[in-house]
Amino acid sequence: MTDPTPSEAKAASTSLGDLLGEVSRDISTLMRQEVALAKAELKESATKSAKGAGLMGAAGYGAVMAVFFLSFALWSTLATIMGGGWAGVVVALIWAVIALILFFVGRNQFKDVNGVPQTVETLKEIPETVKRNEENR
Known part of the structure; x- marks a missing residue:
C-alpha cells in the first residue's frame, strides 16, 4: 500500500469540525478574492468605457454640426431656385x-x-x- 498524501494524513488526524471550518475559511477567502478581482476588472472597464463615451460624445457633436451646416448649405442652394x-x-x-x-x-x-x-x-x-x-x- 502507498504512503498517504499530506492531505490524506491531515484529514485522518483532524476532526470533521476543524476540516469544515478550514474549508469554510478557504471558500470565504476565495470569494473575497473573486470579488476583488471583479472590482478591479470593472474599474478598468469603466475607465475605458468613460473615455470611449467621451470621445463618442465629441464625435456626435461634430456630426450634428456637420449636418447643420450641410442642411444650411442645401437650404441656401435651394433658396436660389425656389x-x-x-x-x-x-x-x-x-x-x-x-x-x-x-x-x-x-x-x-x-x-x-x-x-x-x-x-x-x-x-x-x-x-x-x-x-x-x-x-x-
Whole structure:
C-alpha cells in the first residue's frame, strides 16, 4: 500500500469540525478574492468605457454640426431656385422623413431586446435546487 498524501494524513488526524471550518475559511477567502478581482476588472472597464463615451460624445457633436451646416448649405442652394421659405420647408421635410425612418428602425430594434433570459431562468432554478437539497438531508 502507498504512503498517504499530506492531505490524506491531515484529514485522518483532524476532526470533521476543524476540516469544515478550514474549508469554510478557504471558500470565504476565495470569494473575497473573486470579488476583488471583479472590482478591479470593472474599474478598468469603466475607465475605458468613460473615455470611449467621451470621445463618442465629441464625435456626435461634430456630426450634428456637420449636418447643420450641410442642411444650411442645401437650404441656401435651394433658396436660389425656389425662394427661402420653400427651401426651408423642403429641407425640413427631408429631415422629417429621415427622422421617421430612424424612428421605425429604432423601434424594431427595441422589439428584438430579450433582456437576460438565461439569468432569469437560472435564478428560478435556485429555490428548487435548495428545496431538493433540503429534502435529501
